[in-house]
Amino acid sequence: MPRQMTCPACGEEEELTGERTAEGIAISCDRCGARWPRDTPYTCASCGGRDIRMRGQALTQFSRGTQLSIVGLHYIPLCAECDAEMLARANQQKPVPGRYRSAAAGRGGEDDGQEGLSILPR
Structure with missing residues (x-):
């Protein structure tokens, strides 16, 4: 199912970037710089x-x-x-x-x- 991505630090929904890593996909917030794993x-x-x-x-x-x-x-x-x-x-x-x-x-x-x-x- 599709997931709504929201930055846990600032609530941003639009300015998010995903990057593939060895542990999975990491999401970064371009607004505040927070980073977290997508599959939590x-x-x-x-x-x-x-x-x-x-x-x-x-x-x-x-x-x-x-x-x-x-x-x-x-x-x-x-x-x-x-x-x-x-x-x-x-x-x-x-x-x-x-x-x-x-x-x-x-x-x-x-x-x-x-x-x-x-x-x-x-």
Whole structure:
């Protein structure tokens, strides 16, 4: 499954570089200079837990006026504790809404304005 790469030191997601080494692939953050092995187990950025599940997140676009269509999926990490409600939804074979920010990836939390999150535009 695809992995969301995020620098553990500064949270950067774009300016990352991978380099093949004898031990595997090492990721470097071009912004802060941090370096870590790619194939480490996921840990939740919010609580530090290791019970992380990868679930599909909807990639959407408006196909006709205000009709929102799911055009694809990508996989995001969900923490069994911090993202419990969204994980329960995903376990019912429903995709994670495209606007949802995972607490496991360090972009979620209680104060992030996700109250009443829905798939429909506002």
